[in-house]
Amino acid sequence: MPFAHFKVPADTLSADDKKKLVERTTDLYAEIYGDRARATTVVLVDEVADGGWGVGGHVLTAALLNGDA
Numbered sequence: 859m860p861f862a863h864f865k866v867p868a869d870t871l872s873a874d875d876k877k878k879l880v881e882r883t884t885d886l887y888a889e890i891y892g893d894r895a896r897a898t899t900v901v902l903v904d905e906v907a908d909g910g911w912g913v914g915g916h917v918l919t920a921a922l923l924n925g926d927a
Contacts, residue, residue, distance in 0.1 A: 859898040860887040867920050868905040876903050 862883045871879070880901040888896040909919050920926075 859900060860891060860895050861900045861902075862887070863902045863904065865904045865906050865911070867918075867923060868907050868910075870920065871903070871905075879903060 864879060864883075880903070883901045884896060884899045887899045909917050911918050
């Protein structure tokens, strides 16, 4: 069963954006594994709270990611 797990900053994707992410990821797996993979592909979009992650020892916030900080 193909599985994709996306972690994104909370409140940065609309419902339509999430739908596109799920559809396009499913299409990609079907392209790679064949259409038989479409019915079993699982896509998880996990929203991470602001400041709930970091890179290189630095806490990331939406303001930092957007260039506002």
